[in-house]
Amino acid sequence: MASTAEASSSTILRLLAMLRPYRVRLVLVLVLGTGATVFNLAGPKLVGNATDMAFAGVVSRGLPPGASKEEVIAGMRARGDEALANVLSTADIVPGQGVNFQALAQLLVIILVLYLASGLCMLVQGRVVAFIAQHTMFVLRERVSAKLTRLPLGYFDRTSRGEVLSRVTNDVDNLQRTLQQTLGHMVNSIFAVVGVMTVMVLLSPLLAGLVLVSVLVAAAAALTISRRARPRFAERWQRTGSLNGYVEETYTGHSTVVAFGRGELAERTFDEHNEALYLASSRSQTLSGLIGPVTRFVTDLNYVMVAVVGALLVASGSMSIGSVQSFMQYSSMFTQPIIDMANFSAQLQSGMASARRVFEVLDEPEQRPAPPRPVRPRRVRGRVDFQQVSFRYTPDAPLIENLSLSAVPGELIAIVGPTGAGKSTLGNLLLRFYEVDRGRILLDGVDVADMTREDLRSRIGLVSQDSWLFAGTIADNIAYGRPGATRQEVVNAARAMCVDRFVRSLPDGYDTVLDDESSTVSAGERQLITLARAFLAEPSILLLDEATSSVDSRTEVLIQQAMASLRAGRTSFVIAHRLSTIRHADMILVMDSGRVVERGTHQQLLAANGHYSRMYAS
Structure with a gap:
């Protein structure tokens, strides 16, 4: 419980720190809230005065003219009308005179102006609060977005895309809604509670005490419920977040789910996630839903108590009818902010839960910062050296241990091995998606850890297993590898990678717009576009991670021919399971359990009759 309270306090303090740039606007919110409260506080008192004025005028009209108030009351007491005499003793009666409609009208106009002024203050306050909430969340989204670009790849390996998306969108939106709904209302409610209680004590300490005791009981109950609802x-x-992650995962691979007849299993799994969300939502809403009825009961109870006790006070001559009416209005004004704060507490708990989830992202350890004095190779030719490199994803599961290898410019290095051997990890380490635990990786004699990631990655052309294309034209997707490339440069890269032929067969050619799934092009054509993108970047090093695994045999031959000319002067790494794609490699590294167990050309490894030979024969 203590840790939860500390976490909540920390979350609130961080939110307050985010609001610090809006100090002037927050002061304006306070001023407008104070103004709205003051104008509202004056209203019931003036309404009570108007009631007393109308009552006194109606009663005075039926009394004998010329008599004084004291004489009329004394006569009533003499006749035994003690209760009526007590009521009239609190009224400003003038026997023989009627209602002063001019004074009453002026008073009603003043009341109208006060309520209009209060409404105007609340309107402006609402606009200011909306700006603060929306701009705060705008800044928070930018911080989260920037944070995601600085997180290591390991975070995205252990966190589903749906979960990340839920934190960036759903949780931030919920936090914005919480700020917008509670910031101004909570300020107004606090001012109203303090101001109204002060006025009620001045009107009748007895009635004020009754109202305060009942409201404190309700507040304690609401606070208890709110604490239980927090987890x-x-x-x-x-x-x-879990449901969003599963939906994103399932619908991304929808065709695979359908092809393997796993639709029913997917539905059952979705139902499990959905039911878990339903139960969690029901439990939170069931608890928070108790707050409204409890506080509403107190409101009704206060109304009855004020009416009954107030009537007795009027009958005893301790209060006027207008004062009791004013007090009843103040009682409602006092309990309504309590109800609002109780209801807002449920939204506040929801918002705090979302805020903690967003702050968890912001608190994630970032990738190693750039060196204070980054080094750039004088001339990048493409020599790569792995020197006794060790790496593990988790402390208890070493993946690569003491790996050493060298690749010189112009060489094609192929890396093969069973699943989990560490093939793709080599590329991730070279790109510094992960940092090595021990050893170092050199690029033309410079430790890549001493280079900025931007400088390093600008020298490496990557084509991964996932042929990622964004929603845009084919030309834009190819030019993604080198911003500012001319159309002719895009076309030249496309020709080199066998893209130009099928692109020109499309109605819009290079201006063909691809959707998220690129349904207008085949899997092989998607792969070719990503290859063209990599080659347009003119990197010193090519890193092809199973780059031709989705390409048909004819296209594969075309790619191999194009690569033969394009890799001249470049260091090329191919990570693949299809051994047919790397028979002409200058060197083949066979990996097993993170170690290079064999190395040599295709013919040499076949003659060695080892791991590679068995893989090739299988």
Whole structure:
């Protein structure tokens, strides 16, 4: 419980720190809230005065003219009308005179102006609060987006895309909604509670005490419920992230799910996630839903108590009818902010749960910062050296140990091995998606850890297993490898990678717009486009991670021919399971359990009759 309270306090402090740049606007929110409260506080008192004025005028009209108030009351007491005499003793009666409609109208106009002024203050305050909430979340989204670019690849390996998306969108939106709904209302509610209680004490300490005791009981109950609901809201948003992650995962591979007849299993799994979210939401809403009825009961109870006790006070001559009416309005004004704060506490707990999830992203360890004095190779030719490199994803599961290898410019290095052997990890280490645990990787004699990631990656052309294309034209997707490339340079790269032929067969050619799944091109054509993108970047090193695994035999031959001319002067790495694609490699590294167990050309490895030979024969 203590740790939860500390986490909540820390979250609130961080939110307050985010609001610091809006100090002037927050002061304006306070001023407008104070103004709205003051104008509202004056209203019931003036309404009570108007009631007393109308009552006194109506009663005075039926009394004998010329008599004084004291004489009229004394006569009533003499006749035994003690209660009526007590009521009239608190009224400003003038026997024989009627209602002063001019004064009453002026008073009503003043009341109208006060309520209009209060409404105007709340309107402006709402606009200011909306700006603060929206701009704060705008800045928070930018911080989260920038943070995601600085996170190591390991974070995305252990966190589903749906979960990340849920934190960046759902949780930030919920936090914005919380700020917008609670910031101004909470300020107004606090001012209203303090101001109204002060006025009620001045009107009747007895009635004020009754109202205060009942409201404190309700507030204690609401606070207890709110604390119990806090972990339920945290669970709710965690379940929301899990559901989003599963939906993203399932619909991304929808065709695979259908092809393997796993639709029913996918539905059952979705139902499990959905039911878990439903139960978490129900538990949180069931608890938070108790707050409204409890506080509403107190409101109704206060109304009855004020009416009954107020009537007794009027009958005893301790209060006027207008004062009791004013107090009843103040009682409602006092309990309504309590109800609002109780209701807002549920939204606040939900918002705090979302805020913690967003701050967890911001608190994730970032990738190693750039060196203070980065080094750039004087001339990048493409020599790569792995020197006794060791790496593990988790402390208890070493993947690569004491790996050493060298690749010189112009060489084609092929890396093969069973699943989990560490083939793709080599490329990730070279690109510094992960940092080595021991050893070092050199690029033309310079430790890549001493270079900026931007400088390093600008020298490496990557084609991964996933043929990622964004929503844009084919030309834009190819030019992604080198911003500012001319159309002719794009076309030249496309020709070199056998893209130009099929692109020109499309109605819009290079201006053909690809959707997220690139349904207008085949899997092989998608792969060719990503190859063209990599070659347009003119890198010193090519890193092809199973780059031709989705290409048909004819296209594969075309790619091999194009690569033969394009890799001249470049260091090329091919990571693949299809051994037919790397028979002409200058060197083949056979990896097993993170170690290079064999190395040599295709013919040499076949003659060695070892791991490679068995893989080739299988």
